[in-house]
Amino acid sequence: MNEQQKPSKDKEIAKDPVPFPDEVIHLEETMQKLDTALKRAEEDVSRIDTEYRDSKRYMAEYRGEIDPHEMFQNELLLRQTDRTGAFAVSVRDRLAKLKKSPYFARIDFQEESKEADRLYIGRFTFRFEEEMLVIDWRAPAAGMFYDYEPGPAGYDAPTGRIDGKLIRKRQFKIKDGIMEYALESASHIQDDILQRELSHTSDERMKSIISTIQKEQNQIIRSENTGTMIIQGAAGSGKTSVALHRIAFLLYRFRNQLNSQNVAIISPNKVFGDYISGVIPELGEEPVYELSFPDIAEIQLQNTLRFEPDKDPLESEDRAWAQRVLFKSTAGFVRLMNTFMETLPERIFSPADYTFGRFNADKSWIQKRFLAYKAYPVKQRLAMTAEDIRSHFESGNIMGDPLPGKRQILKALTSMLTVKTPISLYQYFYKSIGKPELLCLPAKKTLEWADVFPFLYLNSEFEGLKESRSTKHLVIDEMQDYTPIQYAVINKIFPCRKTILGDFGQLLNPNHSHTLNDLLDLYTDARFTELKKSYRSTYEIITFAKRILNTDSPEPIERHGDAPDVIYCGSKEEELREISKAIQDFYHSGHTSMGIILKTNRDARELFDMLPPKPEVHLITPESSCFQNGVSVISVQMSKGLEFDEVIIPDTDQSRYFTDYDRNLLYIACTRAMHRLTLLYTKELSALIPDKTA
């Protein structure tokens, strides 16, 4: 970063980085206490470890001689020691992390008619010999740091609302136990610190933002009583960060009801999953379960059917396929399926009398029983009806005659179904709506990706779906990528609270036509919020990207950098030379990541194959599983959610980018850049790209 880009406050900070001698002393004292606490914690860990090993050795040596009761007691004890050990390790690890940076803020809060409290806020609580030295950023009182400037303030404590006055607000940057700077907060200071944080180079993993969470973000993170939340946020507005911090907050706030195993995140691909995987552990919580829509499909289909991976709509010329996908992507399609499913059980079950020896259940009685179980899927209703028939026969069996088994009855009832299998039912659905051509099975027992969730939805009424009982909170990122029918299935599998986030400005599938309103219609009770300020990119990059999308949003942050470069290359060879030169320059730039973003996965592979092989240059494909620093050659689709210090977008010609969807693609690609953006073209620049001079 050149000097011009640095926030002006930097120079001021450099002159007198820590103008408060009392804070230097306080930090020294805290560090000493942390040292002592860490030493004690290490001793605890090694003592428990020794106890555990000794007990294990004793049990192994005397296995034959110890009586079973004592053995059982020993095993219980061992398990208990194991748990205590794990706890001691987590305490030690937290203290070790705190030693690097014990806190990032101090607030002095005076409750009405009481003395002012001095609260230091950090990543975790640190209590030393009954003295509270650092409070967790998620503690109720810590919320005031994000929500208020000095003046009247308050917070909701477990005991009720506490009001008072915020007398002082200081912010610190402590690295490896050393205070780099300290600032007394006036309203503009927070922005300066935020700018310093945002000016940094990128990292392989997304990082926590606890020291600079903004007020509007904090309100989302800390909202406790909302059921489902939907967050529409502009590119770089911190949606993903906010969602992850919200999970950490909920795990802290509802510690007794919610643990990390109760939270799941649906992310678009494994690279993104890897990129965000560090945030929650960095905040001191166990990692949460990450899965994708294909993972969910596999769990639900359980090898009974296969499915083809989704095709890249930008690479396929298959119009009929595109029509099928489009049809199944609308909210109207869910309504169509709902109407079909309302009458489905009666339509496909045509009962006949069931007779076994002198026992008989007549068809109207069977029908009545079947209808009584309305809340259940057809197959389960049949099983329950079979049980009823069996009980009905048993009650009239005073002579003790042999009776049919439940399975035998169920077999007979199943033969009364006019449609026997889920796949034939799915075919029947398309026939019944008069559009059999909209179902295409690419191979035996194989679905197209666009059919997987409609099939599951229908099957929820026939065989039922496997509901996730352990998930109590589900996060869905990149909400705009999923169709209403996918949400309809998710609601059945995960009937829990949700945080759903994304940006409908980043819709990139030309065969999808659903809107934000369709999503809101599916969650009428949800709280909806918008994040409009963009934090990732410089003012110049965001202003440029907004002109591509023709929109007022996002609002850029006042962090300045170079204007984006739009470079004409006379030929493909020259473009390649330009890219190779940019890669060379990147190595000396001090930046850590560069994204070369192409329109499709195929384009990304082709360019990668043309570049001279270098260990620091990676190709990211839909099959990749991790994100690394260095140079990534990547498609727009795979770059979603990621960020790079520098971005190069080759091939920005009119022949490549000309539709409204291309507009979104360019917008997504541009907004991946934090500090520098370059667009290359070889013939005629895409008309979607603003004239640099305008």
Ligand SMILES: Nc1ncnc2c1ncn2[C@@H]1O[C@H](COP(=O)(O)OP(=O)(O)OP(=O)(O)O)[C@@H](O)[C@H]1O
């Ligand atoms: N309050 C903040 N303090 C510091 N950095 C922030 C803050 N909010 C967001 N950021 C940074 O801005 C960048 C974008 O954040 P994030 O990826 O969460 O945004 P997003 O809205 O999910 O983006 P997109 O939809 O474009 O992928 C990240 O580097 C994040 O650390």
